Amino acid sequence: MRTPSAPRRPAAGSTRVPQPVTARGTVGAPGRGDGRDRGQDLVIADELDDEDLDDDLDTSSDGDLDARDGDRHGPTAPSAPVRSLEPAYAARDAARRRVLLVRTGIAAGAAALLALTGWLTLLSPVLxxxxxxxxxxxxxxxxxxxxxxxxxxxxxxxxxxxxxxxxxxxxxxxxxxxxxxxxxxxxxxxxxxxxxxREPVALVAQDAATVQLVGSDGVVIATTPVEQAPVGLPTLAVDMAMTGAGTAVNDVLAVLADLPPELLGQMASAGATGPGNVRFELVDGAQVVWGSASDNALKAAVLTTLLQVGASTYDVSTPETPITS
The missing domain is CATH 3.10.20.310 (membrane protein fhac)
Incomplete structure (x- = not known):
């Protein structure tokens, strides 16, 4: 139950006359002698008036709010009809199928081209x-x-x-x-x-009619008649029965490979009395003591100079101090 509100002030122009308050705190109506407590009537009337006023205010407030909302947002537009999405979905699926077909075609074409290339290069008689x-x-x-x-x-x-x-x-x-x-x-x-x-650097007599052409690595290049043997190659003269014959042959061939052509052409024979002791005989019969198969370029240069002097023996085994006799 609501707390009784204070009595309201009479409206302007009202003919209600204020009632006198009795000593007991009640309002009495003049001229009435029934002794009835008018305070209760006033309280009940006030409560009813307050409830009616609250209802009116609530109704008025709701109406005003509705009106303001209507003014702010304007009249509500009717809803638009909903379109079907089936055509859009169908178009999307068709586009995906086209992309898939294009990709499949490209892959198939590439595979076919690769297979054709492989066949042409690895199996076909074309290449x-x-x-x-x-x-x-x-x-x-x-x-x-x-x-x-x-x-x-x-x-x-x-x-x-x-x-x-x-x-x-x-x-x-x-x-x-x-x-x-x-x-x-x-x-x-x-x-x-x-x-x-492989170029021959020496001749090896096989018999009285044929010779072997030997390269600088000791490989026999060919066998030819003596009369068809290359001119300017010395005859290899190494006793194959001596100790270290193989090393001696390699030393002789290494020296011959390093000789300039003009010097090689003056050699009649090339041999060795042992490893590290190479000797030559010139076409004029002079002897050359070469020594080991080292410093070949320097020895060749010294020998070329000494040949201008003339001697029967040329010792270039120590090229810094050559000896002629």
Whole structure:
């Protein structure tokens, strides 16, 4: 129950007359003698009036708020009809299918191109070796060009990218007249074989009619009749029965390989009495004591100078102090 509010002031123009307050604190109506307590009537009337006023204020406040809200936001617009998203979803799915098809096509095309390239380069005869397309560079009189081509021809029909060039190189380098060899593919169907020929530095008499041509590494390059032997090569004269004959031969060949051509042409024979004791005989019969196979360039220069003086023996084993006699 609400607390009774204070009596309200009468409105302007009201004809209500204030009632006198009795000694007992009640309001009495003049002229009425029923002795009834008017204070209770006033309190009840005040409560009813307050409740009605509160209801009116609540109703008025709600109305005013609704009105203000209506003024602020304006009239409520009718809702727009909702469109279906099915067409958008269908378009999206179609775009995804197109992208997938394009990617699949690109992948398939790349795979086909790769397979075709692999077949052309590794299996097809289009890039296979043709012996007629083999080119030999750097041959000499002691290198049989036809034999070199024949080595490569064993790989005929093999696609170049599968061809074992190392095998061809090793087989060519194993030839007596070849010191080094290299093999390069020459697309579409050829090879280029480059050889460094082994040059003879001495002759070894095999018998009265034939001689062997020996390279600086001791390899016999070829066997030829005496009359067809190269001019200007000394005859190797080493007693193969002596101790260290193999080392002595290597020393002689090493010295011969370092001699300039004009000096080598004056040597009639080359030999050794033992390891580290190389000796030569010149075409005029003079003897050369060379010694070890060291300082060959310096010894050759000293000997070339001494040959202008003339002597029967030239000792250049110690090139800083040569001796002639």
């Amino acid at each position: 296979a070796l043709d012996p007629a397309e083999v080119n030999v560079v750097g041959g000499s009189a002691y290198v049989d060009t036809a034999a070199v081509v024949e080595v490569a021809a064993a790989q005929e029909g093999t696609p170049l990218l599968r061809l074992d060039t190392a095998t061809v190189r090793d087989q060519v380098a194993a030839m007596p007249g070849v010191l080094e060899a290299s093999v390069d593919r020459d697309l579409p169907r050829g090879l280029t074989i480059t050889v460094v020929p």
